[in-house]
Amino acid sequence: MIVKSYHFNDIMMYTIMTKSDIQKLTEDIINFRDARDWKQFHNPKDCALSLVLEATEVMEHFQWKSLVEMEKHIKDNKEDVADELADVLYWVLLMSNDLDIDIVKALEKKNKKNAAKYPVEKAKGKHTKYNKL
DSSP, X not given: OOOEEEEETTEXXXXXXXXXXXXXXXXXXXXXXXXTTOGGGOOHHHHHHHHHHHHHHHHHTTTTOOHHHHHHHHHHHHHHHHHHHHHHHHXXXXXXXXXXXXXXXXXXXXXXXXXXXXXXXXXXXXXXXXGGO
């Protein structure tokens, strides 16, 4: 896998996956779904619900844990956390495919919007929302 880096508004950006990597993963997901005849169940609402449910499974790994407990949990349960993150990505890729959204372009566009909303000189080291900077 090739890692590409580029600068955007003084921010170093990294592209870890190529568009063809995303396309291959999406094809694998579609093939998996279609082999089981599950498309009939995959309307946007239910896919969005599944995405949220999987994201909450990621959150469960960290709920009620201190920073020290989280670090240990991640070390001891990294594969489980990875599985949950993969489930989230599954639904993101499936939904973007079904809704005819180029997720790579969408992410690039969103990164540009975020860079404009959170300029380094105003946002660096702060967790303040953009409209309060």
